[in-house]
Amino acid sequence: QLQLQESGPGLVKPSETLSLTCTVSGGSISSSSYYWGWIRQPPGKGLEWIGSIYYSGSTYYNPSLKSRVTISVDTSKNQFSLKLSSVTAADTAVYYCARDLGTFGHPIDYWGQGTLVTVSS
Amino acid sequence: SYELTQPPSVSVSPGQTASITCSGDKLGDKYACWYQQKPGQSPVLVIYQDTKRPSGIPERFSGSNSGNTATLTISGTQAMDEADYYCQAWDSSTGGAFGTGTKVTVL
Numbered sequence: 001q002l003q004l005q006e007s008g009p010g011l012v013k014p015s016e017t018l019s020l021t022c023t024v025s026g027g028s029i030s031s032s033s034y035y036w037g038w039i040r041q042p043p044g045k046g047l048e049w050i051g052s053i054y055y056s057g058s059t060y061y062n063p064s065l066k067s068r069v070t071i072s073v074d075t076s077k078n079q080f081s082l083k084l085s086s087v088t089a090a091d092t093a094v095y096y097c098a099r100d101l102g103t104f105g106h107p108i109d110y111w112g113q114g115t116l117v118t119v120s121s
Numbered sequence: 122s123y124e125l126t127q128p129p130s131v132s133v134s135p136g137q138t139a140s141i142t143c144s145g146d147k148l149g150d151k152y153a154c155w156y157q158q159k160p161g162q163s164p165v166l167v168i169y170q171d172t173k174r175p176s177g178i179p180e181r182f183s184g185s186n187s188g189n190t191a192t193l194t195i196s197g198t199q200a201m202d203e204a205d206y207y208c209q210a211w212d213s214s215t216g217g218a219f220g221t222g223t224k225v226t227v228l
Contacts, residue, residue: 037217047156047164047207049217060216063122096163105152106211107169114163 002027004097004112012091012119018084022097022112029078030055033102038071038082040093041114048093052100053080087119123212125220132226139195141223143208146189151210153191155184158205167206168193195225203227 008020022036029036037052051061053071061069065084073080084091094114100106125145133139143153153171156164166175168184171191181196191210195202208220 039219046222047158047209047219049209049219052216062217063215100217101169104170105154105209106217107152107154107166107209108156108164109166109169109175111163111165 002099002110004099004110006095006097006112006115008115008117010116010118012087012117013121014088014119015086018082018087018091018117018119020082020095020097020115020117022080022082024078024080024099029073029080030075035060035100035102035106036073036080037098037100037108039096039098039108039111040091041096042090042093050082050084050095052106054102089119091117092119093117122215123210123218125208125210125218127206127208127220127223129221130224130226132228133195133198134228135200136197139198139202139225141193141195141206141208141225143191143193143220144189145191145210145218145220148189148191148210149187151212153184153186154209155182155191155193156207156209157202158207159203164207198225198227200227 003025035052038050053059068085070083096114097112098108099110100108155168158164171186
């Protein structure tokens with residue numbers, strides 16, 4: 001059974017960089033066709049797609065966040081990571097890592113449990 | 122980015138049919154999928170590729186997609202179906218996009 005687990009600081013100061021890592025177990029991040037992505041959900045609000053990466057390093061980013069987002073992959077550790085720079089209170093959210101099928105509309109079939117990141121001084 | 126609009130809320134009586142719409146420009150030309158999210162939990166995929174159900178999803182969940190609108194239908198709605206539902210689609214230029222979300226209340 002595939003499992004994804006987010007890790008990283010739960011509190012980040014304004015203007016700093018948010019960094020999260022997703023560790024994948026029960027399957028290889030190098031499996032062909034799958035993409036690996038990040039989604040966030042501010043408290044009490046809806047889901048927002050942040051971006052996705054293929055094991056080869058090919059990426060897609062949400063245009064509204066593109067200037068601040070970097071997603072990378074480490075196949076040797078079976079992990080992928082998110083960096084979001086210049087954060088503000090508006091970036092406070094539960095951050096999910098996930099696997100998408102990479103085709104037919106990129107549906108997400110596995111999600112991590114999510115981790116709350118609060119931006120505050 | 123690509124925008125998808127859903128009604129904020131839908132109410133349904135137990136055993137009746139709930140329909141949730143998702144509107145987006147030429148959405149019918151793309152594949153739509155749907156997620157169910159209960160409080161404090163991660164979303165769960167209930168429909169993908171417009172009409173397909175993942176393993177373990179009850180048959181009462183069905184989907185369609187045509188024109189500018191995708192629809193999730195829950196037939197014979199049960200109390201356990203009370204949750205937030207999100208549509209999602211992929212745009213080749215801008216990547217993924219989620220709908221605004223619909224809260225389904227089973228009265």
